[in-house]
Amino acid sequence: MSFRSGFVSIVGRPNAGKSTLLNALLGQKLAIVTHKPQTTRTRIQGVVEIPLKKKTSSEPGHPAAQVVLVDTPGIHKPDTHLDKRMMQEVHDALESRDLVLFIVDVTHRLPKTEPENTRADGKIKTTGRMALSKAEDDFALQLIQRLKQTEGGCPVVLLLNKIDAISPAEIMPLIAHWSGLYPFAEVIPISARKKINLDLLLDKVVGLLPEGQRYFPKHQLTDQPERFLVAELIREKILLLTGEEVPYATAVVIEKYEEPTERPDAKRPKGAKLPLTKIAAAIFCERTGQKAILIGKQGAMLKEIGTAARKDIESLLGTRVFLELFVKVQEEWRSKPGFIEDLDWRRELEQIAAKQAAEAETGDLK
Numbered sequence: 001m002s003f004r005s006g007f008v009s010i011v012g013r014p015n016a017g018k019s020t021l022l023n024a025l026l027g028q029k030l031a032i033v034t035h036k037p038q039t040t041r042t043r044i045q046g047v048v049e050i051p052l053k054k055k056t057s058s059e060p061g062h063p064a065a066q067v068v069l070v071d072t073p074g075i076h077k078p079d080t081h082l083d084k085r086m087m088q089e090v091h092d093a094l095e096s097r098d099l100v101l102f103i104v105d106v107t108h109r110l111p112k113t114e115p116e117n118t119r120a121d122g123k124i125k126t127t128g129r130m131a132l133s134k135a136e137d138d139f140a141l142q143l144i145q146r147l148k149q150t151e152g153g154c155p156v157v158l159l160l161n162k163i164d165a166i167s168p169a170e171i172m173p174l175i176a177h178w179s180g181l182y183p184f185a186e187v188i189p190i191s192a193r194k195k196i197n198l199d200l201l202l203d204k205v206v207g208l209l210p211e212g213q214r215y216f217p218k219h220q221l222t223d224q225p226e227r228f229l230v231a232e233l234i235r236e237k238i239l240l241l242t243g244e245e246v247p248y249a250t251a252v253v254i255e256k257y258e259e260p261t262e263r264p265d266a267k268r269p270k271g272a273k274l275p276l277t278k279i280a281a282a283i284f285c286e287r288t289g290q291k292a293i294l295i296g297k298q299g300a301m302l303k304e305i306g307t308a309a310r311k312d313i314e315s316l317l318g319t320r321v322f323l324e325l326f327v328k329v330q331e332e333w334r335s336k337p338g339f340i341e342d343l344d345w346r347r348e349l350e351q352i353a354a355k356q357a358a359e360a361e362t363g364d365l366k
């Protein structure tokens with residue numbers, strides 16, 4: 001059996017569980033996860049190596065494969081410039097893919113036509129779970145529908161996520177409902193949080209990928225620079241620790257990132273301290289009131305955010321970390337294209353590369 005490889009986009013509306021799934025598949029915390037929608041702002045790639053599975057009497061088996069997973073911001077109707085930027089990320093992710101995993105949260109909306117959801121007068125029972133925004137589901141489905149029209153098409157696998165939170169009897173009606181809306185290549189009920197059916201999912205993914213070589217070296221987990229992941233971890237703590245008003249108005253920019261000269265996995269005498277990474281980050285918010293909340297009484301909130309983030313960053317990097325946080329006000333940053341462009345780590349990298357190239361060139365001329 002020959003090797004398979006490909007780019008697999010995970011798409012779905014906010015809070016469907018995309019980041020949780022990515023992390024579960026990678027077995028390491030990579031995309032940040034919180035209970036608040038729209039946590040994921042830019043695409044995050046993770047690489048999963050899937051070993052060969054030999055054919056047995058009960059299993060068809062599959063070849064070894066490398067799956068490049070692309071997490072996307074939740075699909076929603078764009079309002080601000082930041083929203084538009086996030087939706088562009090979704091479009092981009094859909095364009096460069098071999099397979100799409102369309103993930104829906106089964107606790108949000110049950111099929112409307114099922115008898116148990118229909119009252120005696122024919123009206124739909126609107127329980128909390130059936131709730132909310134049909135418009136958002138429809139919008140997400142529209143994006144998927146567009147894939148059908150693109151050249152060559154691309155298989156879409158529907159993942160019914162959070163099945164741990166509903167009763168088993170509710171799963172079949174959901175499968176029937178969604179199968180009627182789009183010709184999905186597969187419909188798989190999963191729980192990203194409880195890791196239910198994830199092996200089955202990976203088996204199906206390998207089966208749907210084209211034959212091809214690795215895109216990334218075998219042990220590379222992600223193509224994201226660590227400094228971007230660090231900014232995401234800080235942003236996660238802000239989301240978790242501050243109140244409703246602040247989180248969406250914050251952006252984290254890494255201003256200093258000094259890696260230790262010594263490798264974290266280098267041999268060192270027993271009891272010797274791990275090397276130290278020095279990081280300074282600015283937290284941008286839109287108003288002075290938000291700044292006050294982020295700093296807290298006598299700096300208590302900022303300290304809490306910093307301590308929680310530092311612990312996670314230390315386990316991500318495998319070094320000790322000295323983390324300095326500053327809070328800055330940048331009015332209406334969410335509507336300023338230039339500012340948002342600068343948040344993009346890829347652009348940041350391009351700028352660093354351009355600067356280094358210019359420096360090298362002037363060095364050559366000397």
Ligand SMILES: Nc1nc2c(ncn2[C@@H]2O[C@H](COP(=O)(O)OP(=O)(O)OP(=O)(O)O)[C@@H](O)[C@H]2O)c(=O)[nH]1
Pocket residue numbers: 012013014015016017018019020021032033034035036037038039040041072073074075161162163164165190191192193194
């Ligand atoms: N019960 C249950 N909860 C889950 C499951 N998967 C994710 N969640 C929860 O759903 C919430 C949202 O999960 P995320 O992974 O951040 O969702 P997302 O789709 O990446 O969200 P955005 O970044 O906003 O687009 C978190 O509180 C998760 O713990 C699951 O399988 N079961």
